[in-house]
Amino acid sequence: MTTTNTLAQPWSPAQKVGFRFALLFFILFILCDPNGAVPLLSNYEGVYMAPVQKLVVWMGTHVFHLTKPITAFTNGSGDTTYNWIVLLLIFIKSVVGAAIWSLIDTKPKSYDRLYYWLLVVLRFYVGFTMLGYGGYKVIKLQFPAPGPARLLESYGDSSPMGLAWTFMGYSKAYNYFTGIAELTCGILLLFRRTTLFGAVIAFTVIANIVAINYCFDVPVKIVSSALLLMVIFILLKDLNRIIKFFFLNQTAEPAVLTPRRFQKRWKNISLTVTKYLLIAYTVFSIGGNVISNMKYGDDAKHPVLYGLFNTQTFIQGKDTLPPLTTDTTRWKRISINSFGSVRITTMNDSTRNYSFKADSVKKQIIIGSFKDTTRKYTFAYTLSKDSILNMTGKGPNGDMSATLKRFDEKKFLLMRRGFHLINESPFNK
Known part of the structure; x- marks a missing residue:
């Protein structure tokens, strides 16, 4: 060489x-x-x-x-x-x-x-x-x-x-x-x-x-x-x-x-x-x-029911729970995310993450614990044209049913602000 x-x-x-x-x-x-x-x-x-x-x-x-x-x-x-x-x-x-x-x-x-x-x-x-x-x-x-x-x-x-x-x-x-x-x-x-x-x-x-x-x-x-x-x-x-x-x-x-x-x-x-x-x-x-x-990636097809849903009514057993901010049982909202996960937020703003799977044919939702895969909760669901989600089944705290309304995440300022070539004053919020 x-x-x-x-x-x-x-x-x-x-x-x-x-x-x-x-x-x-x-x-x-x-x-x-x-x-x-x-x-x-x-x-x-x-x-x-x-x-x-x-x-x-x-x-x-x-x-x-x-x-x-x-x-x-x-x-x-x-x-x-x-x-x-x-x-x-x-x-x-x-x-x-x-x-x-x-x-x-x-x-x-x-x-x-x-x-x-x-x-x-x-x-x-x-x-x-x-x-x-x-x-x-x-x-x-x-x-x-x-x-x-x-x-x-x-x-x-x-x-x-x-x-x-x-x-x-x-x-x-x-x-x-x-x-x-x-x-x-x-x-x-x-x-x-x-x-x-x-x-x-x-x-x-x-x-x-x-x-x-x-x-x-x-x-x-x-x-x-x-x-x-x-x-x-x-x-x-x-x-x-x-x-x-x-x-x-x-x-x-x-x-x-x-x-x-x-x-x-x-x-x-x-x-x-x-x-x-x-x-x-x-x-x-x-x-x-x-x-x-x-x-x-971002262009991937979202899973069934993807999005943010705010709770309108929540029934635990036979009791309709009022939206009290101290309640640790009543759901405030659920966030159904990509890759099979859902985040449940209760009224006191505590959150719990679960696995999530929805069957659009059987109209069934299965929520499970990430730590204990044997703990699964099954719900029957319906989704109306005006984005009202009804869920009925057995949750972490027993029999329950909930009515939730989908919130369009494009309404968040971060997602709707977009690009502006001309700014007469700084928009820093």
């Missing part, structure tokens, strides 16, 4: 030690969290991470003396105790590995070849990740529009993450904007000649993601921070050129974009074919997932 020095001079000891640590840290992180960006690797992650899980559980009990054993592993949160301990293990292994490597490998003047290939790995990992993120934003799956329950929830009662999700979910155009930015930097990072431009865009995009995750307590802090570190590492290659161009008003020399080549032609052809097959496979895989999940 021919050599094209990324650094004109031999590397300093600090550069070599720092590179050894970075290579070990990034590779271990990618192995422990493929994030869907490494084709096929996610299929085997559970196999080779099983011993790590056992080690982390043991460390939680015997090293960190946690009051409760670690039972939450990889789930919707990427910042579990398990994830943080795995990150600590990666860091320790990288430090120890870099130290041992430095002691036994003192001859090389640089790691130019390894540096080149590490950049390739990071470019593809970040690039594929951004393609996935961007694709789901374009179909507005990550940040759905605020549903009936969310529209009724006050700012003070929402979580910081819920507030961020509502902010992002409100605007379809903003989702397109952020999604296209992520898709753009993802594509640019996959090719040598556009890497710098892609990394600059990726730095801006991912820095904003990191800021939202930390400032709104979104549990993807570890992965987003790692992505940002990877982009910074990619940009370090062109740091001198960036400083000259943006800060010193000096001419920046052209970047060295010569790819690594083998001496035998068939190897170079194989490498090129493998590269484009990898890109094609990943792009089609991500694209297939995005297309198959479009049915869950």
Whole structure:
């Protein structure tokens, strides 16, 4: 293989030690969290991470003396105790590995070849990740529009993450904007000649993601921070050129974009074919997932009885309950949401969430407890043309019947305000 020095001079000891640590840290992180960006690797992650899980559980009990054993592993949160301990293990292994490597490998003047290939790995990992993120934003799956329950929830009662999700979910155009930015930097990072431009865009995009995750307590802090570190590492290659161009008003020399080549032609052809097959496979895989999940986005068909219903009359047993604000039994309203859930709000404004399924043929509603799947409540229902919902059956507190009137959520100011190019005065309510 021919050599094209990324650094004109031999590397300093600090550069070599720092590179050894970075290579070990990034590779271990990618192995422990493929994030869907490494084709096929996610299929085997559970196999080779099983011993790590056992080690982390043991460390939680015997090293960190946690009051409760670690039972939450990889789930919707990427910042579990398990994830943080795995990150600590990666860091320790990288430090120890870099130290041992430095002691036994003192001859090389640089790691130019390894540096080149590490950049390739990071470019593809970040690039594929951004393609996935961007694709789901374009179909507005990550940040759905605020549903009936969310529209009724006050700012003070929402979580910081819920507030961020509502902010992002409100605007379809903003989702397109952020999604296209992520898709753009993802594509640019996959090719040598556009890497710098892609990394600059990726730095801006991912820095904003990191800021939202930390400032709104979104549990993807570890992965987003790692992505940002990877982009910074990619940009370090062109740091001198960036400083000259943006800060010193000096001419920046052209970047060295010569790819690594083998001496035998068939190897170079194989490498090129493998590269484009990898890109094609990943792009089609991500694209297939995005297309198959479009049915869950904002344009998805709402379930039967979707919407917000305010209670008009409520009968518990044989008693018609008046709308007293201290009543913890009488329903004030129900919010039937997407993805099979309903939120019941009682007169004292306490809420309870249940699973929800409506059969429009049998005219039947089944409400169930999320914690105890054996607890289910069945109601017969009718829905009139003027959106009056009648429910009769056995609820959590026994036999009951209720008459409810649908409320059009488009009447909420948030949903009807819309876009105004001209504003004679600020409308900030």
